[in-house]
Amino acid sequence: MVEEAASAPLGTQATTPRRKGRAAGLELVDLGSESPNPPRLCSGIDELDRVCGGGFVPGSAILVGGDPGIGKSTLLLQAMAKLASDSARVIYVSGEEAIDQVRRRAKRLGLSESPIALASETSLNSILDGLKSEQPSVVVIDSIQTLWSDQLTAAPGTVAQVRACAQELVRFAKKRNCTVLLVGHVTKDGQIAGPRVVEHMVDAVLYFEGERSHQFRILRAVKNRFGPTDEIGVFEMGDTGLRPISNPSALFLDGRGDAASGSVVFAGMEGTRPLLCEIQALVAPAAFGTPRRAVVGWDGGRMAMVLAVLESRCGIDLSKRDIFLNVAGGLKINEPAADLAVAAAIVSSALDVPLPSKGVVYGEISLSGDVRPVGRSESRLKEAAKLGFDQAIAPNASDDERAPIRVNSVATAYELVQGLHAMAGE
Ligand SMILES: Nc1ncnc2c1ncn2[C@@H]1O[C@H](COP(=O)(O)OP(=O)(O)OP(=O)(O)O)[C@@H](O)[C@H]1O
Ligand SMILES: [Mg+2]
Structure with missing residues (x-):
């Protein structure tokens, strides 16, 4: 059984007066008219940028899934450090780890000096309020399973909560033209309360995988609305973080x-x-x-x-x-x-x-x-x-x-x- 919020579908409660006055007409435009290619936010980590189709698209929502402990937080922290040093406003919201833990990881990776804004928070409303006033260009939510929305009484991590939170964050991304990266845990069969329900909502789904007994990790795009999906990025996990491997055959x-x-x-x-x-x-x-x-x-x-x-x-x-x-x-x-x-x-x-x-x-x-x-x-x-x-x-x-x-x-x-x-x- 899946809990649903009783009121109007999430996100539409704040109905604006426009709804009442006139019926919203359907505005039609030509397919052929020019739309500029969006500029991409390149993290400078080639293996990651290629998997995303040439960098992150502003206003897109990306799900990064993977087994526990595979290195999702490490990868995103490294990518965010690069983006932040290129003067993008980056916010890293950790619902899983305390600020000190994230700081210790950054220190180990040699990224302590990066201008990343950190927060440790699990309430969706607080996060959205904070993001609206901060206006970042990239946000990392680590992880979507820890968030909870007060619209629902279900526990964090349940399908209803994960879906509701993801929906709100995706809406935020589109509205504020901010790239939102969601971290999601998967079990071996990819099912339980999993990011599977989120896959349809986001623009791109990246899976980070690898054998625990081997040092290398593979980042795979399984869905991408802005690029090809069969690309992989290969990394090697070391004590100073993930190192991109440009020649994996060797x-x-x-x-x-x-x-x-x-x-x-x-x-x-x-x-x-x-x-x-x-x-x-x-x-x-x-x-x-x-x-x-x-x-x-x-x-x-x-x-x-x-x-x-x-x-x-x-x-x-x-x-x-x-x-x-x-x-x-x-x-x-x-x-x-x-x-x-x-x-x-x-x-x-x-x-x-x-x-x-x-x-x-x-x-x-x-x-x-x-x-x-x-x-x-x-x-x-x-x-x-x-x-x-x-x-x-x-x-x-x-x-x-x-x-x-x-x-x-x-x-x-x-x-x-x-x-x-x-x-x-x-
Ligand atoms: N001191 C260290 N030296 C070398 N490698 C380390 C060290 N600490 C952590 N690691 C590596 O980092 C991995 C954990 O990385 P990270 O926390 O980014 O994973 P995660 O996918 O975010 O995990 P979780 O699912 O718990 O959020 C460990 O499995 C290990 O391979
Ligand atoms: Mg993590």
């Missing part, structure tokens, strides 16, 4: 040894940026009963499909074998272009044939066993060349002659398996 391939069977470098794309990472497969005899299939960092259903294609179209018998698949470095891939790399890793492990250590693989496999072309192959090949790779296994493409590295094109998954069989025979 990070994800770091520590890769000589070619072993089952290890394949996948030339992937994250948004507009190519990203190379290692996919590892291990095919082992099943001890007993039903063989195990375990996948980390990729979609299990997609792996089942690739296995079915390998079994029925390429004559590889995997029915009595355990299969483990891992994307090294804790990265999560969701591109169909990884199909061919996964197939190559599994076949390489099953036949115990290492692939060329200086080669990358990408391509989508269809159920018929055909290998289908994927987008942006030029960027993928360029990135591979930049990192010292000299060949690629890839779908047929018309501009292969101009490729920066040698492309061994395969038209079907069967061709790939034949190629590996031939290498095993040598």
